[in-house]
Amino acid sequence: MKKVAAETAAARVIAGSTAARIAAGAAAVAVALALPLVLDDSALAVYVLLGLAAIVTVGVSLLMGFAGQVSLGQGAFYGVGAYTAALLTLNGFPPLLGLVAAPLVAALFAAVIGMPLLRLRGHHLAFATLAVQLILLSLAGQLEFTGGDIGLQAIPQFGVGSWEMDGAAAYAWLTWGALALVMLVTHHVITSRPGRALRALATSETAAASSGIPVGRYKLVVFALSAAFAGLAGGIYCFYTGYVAPGSFPVLISIQYIVMAVVGGLGTVWGAVAGAGAITLLVQGLDRLAALPGMPSYAPSVLSYAVYALVLIVVVLFLPQGLVPALTRRDRPPKTSRASRGVPGD
Structure with missing residues (x-):
């Protein structure tokens, strides 16, 4: 009883x-x-950028938290999606086609480079993905069809048929609708049989392989899926800003996504959103601080790196699992006693 x-x-x-x-x-x-x-126009701009960052961070959390793969090149896939949508639209293709192609091209690019790169592990993989972003930024700054260092300008507004978006509020709804889709896909992935295989892979690739899990295939698929999320965000970004250039995707942005995922809670869907919100608002506050009279020109980058380091230290020391796991821990059902489980006491 x-x-x-x-x-x-x-x-x-x-x-x-x-x-x-x-x-x-x-x-x-x-x-x-x-x-x-x-929200007013300035707050709406932050809201859109927050949603775009959350889309990429969900992919980072899936890649690092469940598959155990470290990537410092998500900004590269973000840029691939943005350039794909921009180039297609500027060459006469419908914006909807550009937005659909952005995640597909980013995923295809990730699959191609992932076949050799995913043979690496740990910090070797992280440095390799960082190198990919540096190479892409260099190429985008030199190639003529990408606009060089000037970039691509006058990108048409996103629309379907004769209808076009004409305000930041519409882009906010588009962004957060895309985020909802990404979160739904991620939820189904992690609760499915492949999701359980990813957890085993993150724990031990050797043990997962010995259990019959195709480790290489799973790593490549989740790498491409996280890149597709970043490409989708990049596609929306290019239509929202109407401009893309190598300077739009600095190396710091990839580090920022890692910080967002760690702060919110790796391996959690809502943690990615919480981390993106916290870091985006923090960055906006730092930008305003750096813009005060008397601040040097290098203040924004210095403040960003310093605060990222401080935030990571605080989270690792006091919230090692991230914000969302720490806040929801109290909601877990209580463990039953040994006697209630029918197990005799010591």
Whole structure:
């Protein structure tokens, strides 16, 4: 009887926790849809950039938190998506086709370079992906069809047929709709059988391979999927700004995505959104601080690196699992005692 009662109580706690999470998710969706109606233009710009960063960070969290692969080159895939959408649109193709092609081309590019790169592990893989971004930035600054250092300008607004977006609020809804799609895809991936295989892969590639998991294929697929997320964000970014150049995708942006994922909580979908929000708002505050009279020209980059380092140290020391796992830990169902599980005491 005690065992049945304990199991019933645990089931009620789990059901209550699930209902609370569903309610919290519905509230978050309602707030996300309502905010563009009340924010001014400057706040809307931050809101759009926050959503774009969250899209990329979800892919980083999936890649690092579940597959155990470290990438410092997500900014490269972000740029590939942006340039793909911009080039197609400037050459007469519909903007919708450009936006659809952006994640596909980014994923294809990631799959091609991933076949040799994913033979590396740990910091070797991180440095290799960083090198890829540096090479792409150098090429984009020299090739004529990418506009060189000047970049591509006068990119048409996103639209379907004769309808075009004409305001930041529309781009905010597009961005957060894309984020919802990315979160939904990621949720289905991590709760599926391949998701369990990814967890095993992150724990030990040798053990996963001995269990029959095709390690190389899974690593390549999740690498390409995270790149597709970044490419989608890059496609929206090019239409929103109407301009892309090598300077739009600095190396610091890839480091920023890593910091966002770690701060929010690696291996969690909502953690990526929370981390992106926290770091984006922090960066905006630092930019305003760096713009104050008397601040040197190098203040923005110096402040960014210093604060990123400080934030990482604080999170590693006091919140090693990130913000979201630390805040939701109390919602986990209580463990049943040994007696309630039918296990005799010591």
